[in-house]
Amino acid sequence: MQFGSLIEIQPGQPIWWLVTVQVLIILIVLLAPFKVKWCEHNLEVFFLIMGLAAVTVSSSWSGQLIIDALKSPVMIGSLPIGIFQVVLVFGLLIYFFNRQFYQSINWLVHKLSLRIFILLLILILGLISSLISVIVTSVILAEIVAVLPLRKAERIKLVVITCFAVGLGAVLTPLGEPMSTILVQRLSGPTYFAGFTWPIQYFAIFVIPAAFILALFGSLWIVKKRPADNPVTEETFANPDSLRTVIIRAIKVFAFVAALVFLGEGLKPLIIWFFDKIPAAVLYWINTISAVLDNATLTSIEISPQMGLSQIICIVMGLLIAGGMLIPGNIPNIVAAGRLRISMKEWAKIGMPIGLAMMLIFFMILIFLGYVF
Numbered sequence: 001m002q003f004g005s006l007i008e009i010q011p012g013q014p015i016w017w018l019v020t021v022q023v024l025i026i027l028i029v030l031l032a033p034f035k036v037k038w039c040e041h042n043l044e045v046f047f048l049i050m051g052l053a054a055v056t057v058s059s060s061w062s063g064q065l066i067i068d069a070l071k072s073p074v075m076i077g078s079l080p081i082g083i084f085q086v087v088l089v090f091g092l093l094i095y096f097f098n099r100q101f102y103q104s105i106n107w108l109v110h111k112l113s114l115r116i117f118i119l120l121l122i123l124i125l126g127l128i129s130s131l132i133s134v135i136v137t138s139v140i141l142a143e144i145v146a147v148l149p150l151r152k153a154e155r156i157k158l159v160v161i162t163c164f165a166v167g168l169g170a171v172l173t174p175l176g177e178p179m180s181t182i183l184v185q186r187l188s189g190p191t192y193f194a195g196f197t198w199p200i201q202y203f204a205i206f207v208i209p210a211a212f213i214l215a216l217f218g219s220l221w222i223v224k225k226r227p228a229d230n231p232v233t234e235e236t237f238a239n240p241d242s243l244r245t246v247i248i249r250a251i252k253v254f255a256f257v258a259a260l261v262f263l264g265e266g267l268k269p270l271i272i273w274f275f276d277k278i279p280a281a282v283l284y285w286i287n288t289i290s291a292v293l294d295n296a297t298l299t300s301i302e303i304s305p306q307m308g309l310s311q312i313i314c315i316v317m318g319l320l321i322a323g324g325m326l327i328p329g330n331i332p333n334i335v336a337a338g339r340l341r342i343s344m345k346e347w348a349k350i351g352m353p354i355g356l357a358m359m360l361i362f363f364m365i366l367i368f369l370g371y372v373f
Contacts, residue, residue: 054266091246119219126165130176138332142339264297280311287318325355
């Protein structure tokens with residue numbers, strides 16, 4: 001789509017009007033959760049409102065869009081299972097079997113020590129997310145962290161670091177997340193003929209070492225010198241989330257995923273025009289926008305088989321890393337933040353510095369390997 005097609009969306013409206021409004025929507029999405037308490041405390045509703053506004057401004061409404069927004073939270077491709085069902089079913093299982101689950105985690109922590117448990121948790125979830133999907137991985141992560149003997153600040157650190165690892169690891173197979181699926185689909189023909197193992201072939205060299213480093217960093221940074229065998233109390237077993245809370249949490253996740261579909265579609269005309277005009281090295285940094293936009297949508301817009309391999313690697317790595325910076329950036333972030341009641345400010349305080357440091361480190365690595373410039 002060229003920029004001229006933006007004029008066709010709203011006949012009679014000048015280009016600058018459309019650009020201004022869409023840029024304003026992006027700025028509101030980025031800033032409002034930090035400045036307005038209602039937006040911070042009602043993040044799902046806020047993003048849904050902004051998604052609907054973006055679709056309306058770009059005149060992107062269609063029956064198919066509404067169907068896609070309703071299907072995305074409850075289906076993976078053609079399979080009748082999605083994040084809504086997984087969050088709900090796992091929540092119900094923990095609700096009815098919380099004592100057995102929590103006691104098992106407590107036993108493992110006691111046997112391994114908290115530091116080793118955290119190291120293995122980050123590493124294993126990061127590496128298996130490409131096989132069991134980020135949806136299942138994120139629910140497992142949230143329920144385990146909920147019962148670990150950690151203070152809230154430490155739980156936030158653990159969740160954010162693990163979500164970075166999970167988001168990176170999920171790219172290794174098309175099973176991991178929609179972004180990886182779309183990447184393989186887009187490159188399945190000439191010239192790459194990408195198949196199931198294509199992402200592993202080109203991204204494992206970045207992802208696997210990063211998962212190890214994140215696991216080691218997390219285990220050292222979070223635990224420090226605290227006693228490692230503080231047991232889970234009986235109060236945890238006696239006071240699980242209420243059934244109402246479990247159901248509401250699943251509904252909020254549904255709304256959040258649907259909101260990201262609307263937001264991505266509504267901003268697509270501007271994104272297509274803008275991204276079409278800048279080199280991959282710059283896109284690597286511009287893709288920090290995936291902290292608040294669905295990276296699957298950005299992948300479908302940015303990636304094409306006409307690109308060189310270095311361009312593709314730069315773009316994908318930028319999307320993967322930036323997705324961990326803020327709650328809307330990735331499915332694991334949304335699930336874990338909802339389960340553990342982590343606000344956007346709390347997430348950003350940890351996620352932004354780590355994400356920017358990782359962006360800088362990987363950018364230097366990409367330069368060293370000859371993928372940039």
